[in-house]
Amino acid sequence: MKADNLLSSGLWLTVGLVAAAFAWRLDLGAVSQPGPGFFPFWSAVMLSSLATILALLNLNGFREWEQRSRLTDMFNGPRVVCLLAVAAYIATLPLLGFASGSFLLLLVLTGIVGQSAWHSRLLFSLASVSLFWAIFELFLRLDLPASQLLKSFRG
Numbered sequence: 001m002k003a004d005n006l007l008s009s010g011l012w013l014t015v016g017l018v019a020a021a022f023a024w025r026l027d028l029g030a031v032s033q034p035g036p037g038f039f040p041f042w043s044a045v046m047l048s049s050l051a052t053i054l055a056l057l058n059l060n061g062f063r064e065w066e067q068r069s070r071l072t073d074m075f076n077g078p079r080v081v082c083l084l085a086v087a088a089y090i091a092t093l094p095l096l097g098f099a100s101g102s103f104l105l106l107l108v109l110t111g112i113v114g115q116s117a118w119h120s121r122l123l124f125s126l127a128s129v130s131l132f133w134a135i136f137e138l139f140l141r142l143d144l145p146a147s148q149l150l151k152s153f154r155g
Contacts, residue, residue: 009055016048078112085109097147103129 023044026037089105096104106125114121136142 006055006058009051009058012051013048013055016044016046016051019044020048081112082109085112093145095148098144099129099133100147102132 020041023037023041026040027035028037028041029035085105085108089101093101103125106128107121110116110121110124111118116124133144136144
């Protein structure tokens, strides 16, 4: 297992360095005016950094971490429900719109993660969706996806 992790981290380090070299040849620009190579370069730097961290962890030994990161442990009941809820949110976003879909998603996620009462989850979901709606619609004047169901009822 140690050799596999070292091999994969070496592969990703190489991919990151090659991608950074190609992105460097593009115009990086500045933070305020990013060029076409800005995001690819910094993404490649992040990939190379993570590959280096994986290699260092592997060289120092991370048996305890390795035992906790089994695939069967990663896909337990609540995590699968969360993944399915997010997938359903993405699939129904055009139909339900931002407000209804996000409210239902937050209601499901807080029900899985939190141990609070149902009225607290309702209040948190409603407050969160209202806050994001106000930020994007009122202050930034950006349109959020509208509900196709409400449009069909309105005529």
